[in-house]
Amino acid sequence: MSQTRQVFQTLCRMCDDHCAINVYMEEGRIADIDGYEEHPWNRGRLCSKGRAAIDLVYHPDRLFKPLKRTPSGWQEIPLEQALDEIAGKLARIRDAHGARSIGVWKGEAVGFAQQEDLARRFVHAIGSPNYFSNDSMCFNGRWIGYGTVHGAWSVPDYEHTRLVLLWGANPPHAHPNMTQMIMRARRRGGKLIVLDPRLSAVARQADLHAPIRPGTDGALAWGLIRALLERGAYDRELVANHSVGFPQLQAYAGRFTPEYVEGETGVPASLVGEIAVALARAAPAVVNYVGNGLEHHENGINNIRAVAYLDALLGALDCKGGNRLAEGFPTNRLTLYEERPLTDLEPIGAKRFPVLYGMRQECHTMTAMDAILSGRPYPLKAMVLTAANPAMTNPNTEKVRRALGALELFVVRDLFLTETAQLAHYVLPAASFLERSELHAHAMFQVVTLTRKLLSFPGVQDEYQFWRDLAHRLGAGAYFPWKNEEELTRWLLQPSGLTLEQLAAHPEGYPYRPVRYEKWREMPLRTPSGKVEFTSQYLKDLGYPELAEYRPPSYQSSPDPEYPFVLVTGARKLLFYHSRFQNIERFARAGRNPEMEMHPADAARLALNDGDRARVSSRVGTIELPVTVTAPNEILPGTVQITHGYRQANVNLLTPDDVFDPISGFPLLKALPVKVERLGNTVTPDSAIS
Amino acid sequence: MRIVTMDPDSCVACRNCEYACAFKQAQTFERRDSNIRVNFYPEERVCIPGTCVHCEEPWCLEVCPASAIRRNPDIGAVEIDPERCAGCKMCMLACPYGAIRFDARARVARKCDLCGGDPRCVKFCISGALQYVEAEEAFGFRRTSFDAHLMHMLGKKGQP
Numbered sequence: 001m002s003q004t005r006q007v008f009q010t011l012c013r014m015c016d017d018h019c020a021i022n023v024y025m026e027e028g029r030i031a032d033i034d035g036y037e038e039h040p041w042n043r044g045r046l047c048s049k050g051r052a053a054i055d056l057v058y059h060p061d062r063l064f065k066p067l068k069r070t071p072s073g074w075q076e077i078p079l080e081q082a083l084d085e086i087a088g089k090l091a092r093i094r095d096a097h098g099a100r101s102i103g104v105w106k107g108e109a110v111g112f113a114q115q116e117d118l119a120r121r122f123v124h125a126i127g128s129p130n131y132f133s134n135d136s137m138c139f140n141g142r143w144i145g146y147g148t149v150h151g152a153w154s155v156p157d158y159e160h161t162r163l164v165l166l167w168g169a170n171p172p173h174a175h176p177n178m179t180q181m182i183m184r185a186r187r188r189g190g191k192l193i194v195l196d197p198r199l200s201a202v203a204r205q206a207d208l209h210a211p212i213r214p215g216t217d218g219a220l221a222w223g224l225i226r227a228l229l230e231r232g233a234y235d236r237e238l239v240a241n242h243s244v245g246f247p248q249l250q251a252y253a254g255r256f257t258p259e260y261v262e263g264e265t266g267v268p269a270s271l272v273g274e275i276a277v278a279l280a281r282a283a284p285a286v287v288n289y290v291g292n293g294l295e296h297h298e299n300g301i302n303n304i305r306a307v308a309y310l311d312a313l314l315g316a317l318d319c320k321g322g323n324r325l326a327e328g329f330p331t332n333r334l335t336l337y338e339e340r341p342l343t344d345l346e347p348i349g350a351k352r353f354p355v356l357y358g359m360r361q362e363c364h365t366m367t368a369m370d371a372i373l374s375g376r377p378y379p380l381k382a383m384v385l386t387a388a389n390p391a392m393t394n395p396n397t398e399k400v401r402r403a404l405g406a407l408e409l410f411v412v413r414d415l416f417l418t419e420t421a422q423l424a425h426y427v428l429p430a431a432s433f434l435e436r437s438e439l440h441a442h443a444m445f446q447v448v449t450l451t452r453k454l455l456s457f458p459g460v461q462d463e464y465q466f467w468r469d470l471a472h473r474l475g476a477g478a479y480f481p482w483k484n485e486e487e488l489t490r491w492l493l494q495p496s497g498l499t500l501e502q503l504a505a506h507p508e509g510y511p512y513r514p515v516r517y518e519k520w521r522e523m524p525l526r527t528p529s530g531k532v533e534f535t536s537q538y539l540k541d542l543g544y545p546e547l548a549e550y551r552p553p554s555y556q557s558s559p560d561p562e563y564p565f566v567l568v569t570g571a572r573k574l575l576f577y578h579s580r581f582q583n584i585e586r587f588a589r590a591g592r593n594p595e596m597e598m599h600p601a602d603a604a605r606l607a608l609n610d611g612d613r614a615r616v617s618s619r620v621g622t623i624e625l626p627v628t629v630t631a632p633n634e635i636l637p638g639t640v641q642i643t644h645g646y647r648q649a650n651v652n653l654l655t656p657d658d659v660f661d662p663i664s665g666f667p668l669l670k671a672l673p674v675k676v677e678r679l680g681n682t683v684t685p686d687s688a689i690s
Numbered sequence: 691m692r693i694v695t696m697d698p699d700s701c702v703a704c705r706n707c708e709y710a711c712a713f714k715q716a717q718t719f720e721r722r723d724s725n726i727r728v729n730f731y732p733e734e735r736v737c738i739p740g741t742c743v744h745c746e747e748p749w750c751l752e753v754c755p756a757s758a759i760r761r762n763p764d765i766g767a768v769e770i771d772p773e774r775c776a777g778c779k780m781c782m783l784a785c786p787y788g789a790i791r792f793d794a795r796a797r798v799a800r801k802c803d804l805c806g807g808d809p810r811c812v813k814f815c816i817s818g819a820l821q822y823v824e825a826e827e828a829f830g831f832r833r834t835s836f837d838a839h840l841m842h843m844l845g846k847k848g849q850p
Contacts, residue, residue: 034810034813034814035813035814044813045813045814045815045816045818046813046814046816047704047706047814047816048706048709048710048713048719048814051710051713051814172702172704172816172817173704176704176706176816177816179702179704179816179817179818180816180817180818183700183817183818183819184818186699186700187699187700187831187834187835187838188834188838189835189838189839189841189842199732199735201702201703201704202702203735204702204703204730204732204735204737205699205700205701205702205735205737205817206735209735574704574705574706575709575719586713586717586718586719586720587719589718589719589720590705590709590719590720590721630732631732631733632733633732633733633735634732
């Protein structure tokens with residue numbers, strides 16, 4: 001080991017788990033990364049993506065100079081020139097079409113919290129209400145589902161739970177660090193029930209894995225509600241004094257007999273009773289956790305709301321070992337929704353999906369594509385996008401490419417020349433998470449950690465510097481008075497009473513507030529009524545059902561014989577995060593990438609062997625990729641799964657951008673009718689030789 | 691002396707341990723380069739991680755005709771010296787757990803060396819199935835689980 005080796009602690013941001021890491025530096029270069037043992041979040045454990053941050057930071061394809069599209073191809077230009085030209089063009093578009101013709105799009109890769117709020121601040125500062133992000137397809141669906149019932153999305157209290165019930169969630173691949181928490185709960189005698197059409201990684205350890213048909217979770221949730229009510233196994237105090245709409249809930253639940261639930265979901269009637277008994281026995285210490293699997297459906301939000309009802313009935317709401325309502329870390333507010341709401345300028349999608357905008361101030365990216373192409377309701381001419389790759393990750397790729405390609409000005413910030421960046425007029429080099437410093441609160445433990453800027457590259461700006469420099473060029477500099485990221489973070493910290501120096505001295509996380517339970521006993525919930533809302537007047541006033549009514553997915557209620565398979569997209573892989581890390585060679589070589597998972601009976605019927613190539617078509621498009629024939633219990637017959645993010649077989653060439661959950665506007669990505677054909681004359685190495 | 695313990699009741703066969711080991715051994719993420727192997731049997735829903743337990747009387751060490759296998763006195767690991775290994779594969783035959791592999795490129799046998807006392811497989815095990823613990827306390831998690839089960843049977847309040 002070199003004598004010049006130094007170790008620094010920070011948080012990983014290869015995914016949104018934010019595990020604490022040791023970064024070992026030798027002569028200014030990162031030599032190694034592993035888990036940092038003192039942080040309560042991950043206790044020194046780390047997944048393989050964390051170590052690969054080195055591959056990311058020093059990747060040979062990384063961008064270090066701004067690129068400008070010219071008729072003869074990409075031209076490298078100096079950063080100041082790029083910012084001047086971009087600002088000049090934005091100003092001209094603003095003069096010609098109004099500020100709202102400019103949008104900002106913040107991607108998942110740069111994270112949330114202050115990075116998200118900076119993008120929101122910038123776009124409002126220059127006079128446009130059009131903030132877009134990955135969150136019109138992820139996270140917000142669950143936030144809205146839980147938020148309309150409890151006033152917020154809760155955090156699972158794994159460390160004290162007696163039963164973990166996972167709905168469409170696979171922590172080992174999606175939130176790797178939750179795995180150790182779940183397994184610790186099991187070692188303490190807790191049980192694990194997994195509801196998923198696939199035998200996911202976490203389901204391998206489930207005490208009970210119930211394969212459920214995609215999009216039918218609401219029926220099962222209502223079946224469990226009915227069973228709990230029938231047994232009288234619900235929290236009477238919480239229901240009587242802290243909820244609204246219980247009579248309607250009781251009346252509606254009646255129709256969800258175990259037999260009806262079995263018919264809808266495929267979960268045997270006897271298992272419905274078994275799960276209800278397990279819930280009742282473990283209550284109130286039940287973690288009732290919904291994953292991304294429930295969001296991308298035609299009735300996704302109401303399915304999630306029905307699941308959320310269980311928290312109150314079981315008394316698990318904000319209970320020790322249940323679903324806790326976390327208390328946030330107090331910072332100054334960066335967004336300008338009070339100072340400059342700009343709602344009269346008609347944020348894109350706010351009329352069509354008023355809940356998405358009303359509860360989350362989130363414009364709708366799929367509607368943005370229509371606006372760009374049609375000029376209606378008004379022209380959307382320019383987009384400044386950071387850390388997103390919608391040309392891979394938004395539905396209907398062909399249309400996304402057409403729309404983004406039709407912008408008058410498209411600016412992309414990224415580490416790499418992604419599929420989306422290739423459509424841009426300007427591409428600016430972005431900083432990785434190790435090249436910036438920011439605050440992150442782990443809500444589950446209520447500790448805050450300051451991440452550490454460990455290196456920098458000349459000409460590569462952090463997010464703050466970029467937004468600041470652009471705002472100053474557009475006459476909105478007053479909104480970005482802080483000299484740099486450090487000054488900004490000092491300002492953010494003011495209401496907390498903490499200093500940067502204090503936080504820097506606590507890489508293990510600074511406990512900002514002790515964890516408290518059952519706060520609803522003393523203070524109202526953040527719903528309009530202050531209570532648990534089984535019925536929502538807010539939704540009713542907007543024309544939605546007040547109760548979380550169940551509607552069968554259309555592949556089930558009106559099957560199309562031309563497209564007999566149900567395609568689930570977006571199951572996570574351990575080594576990739578959406579479309580990211582596909583360019584890390586040793587990741588790509590570890591396993592079959594990409595692949596379509598298929599039940600052996602379906603494969604046999606189509607004469608498909610493991611590894612054969614298949615053609616998959618929806619009414620939107622067609623792709624070809626190898627088939628992985630699973631074990632009979634690893635996926636439901638008639639269901640196939642393709643993970644997103646692969647350029648060799650981009651599943652979003654198949655996904656529609658005109659079928660949405662009516663409340664959240666989330667696209668249908670996880671119950672899509674498709675057909676599958678065998679591709680003739682598959683060439684294997686052996687047959688190629690003969 | 692510490693060893694790596696494996697808990698098949700916590701392992702989810704995510705293969706982070708294999709990736710971490712392969713990376714340490716050969717800078718790849720390929721399973722063939724890993725000294726730890728996880729076997730997953732889907733229809734039985736069983737995940738079995740397997741690596742060397744550094745036996746007190748290692749049969750691999752005894753059978754090795756080249757004296758290439760020795761115990762590291764500092765950390766207690768049973769290690770193969772690739773410079774001495776003749777590639778005869780008798781250690782692989784001798785190991786009752788199948789914890790030794792053959793590296794066909796280098797033409798030598800390979801096995802766990804506990805990464806010099808900081809096993810990467812454990813640091814990258816996201817489920818907690820792998821633990822690096824004193825041999826005296828090895829498999830203590832069994833007792834924890836059994837106690838929880840017994841408490842349940844005794845019907846003590848607060849237990850599932």
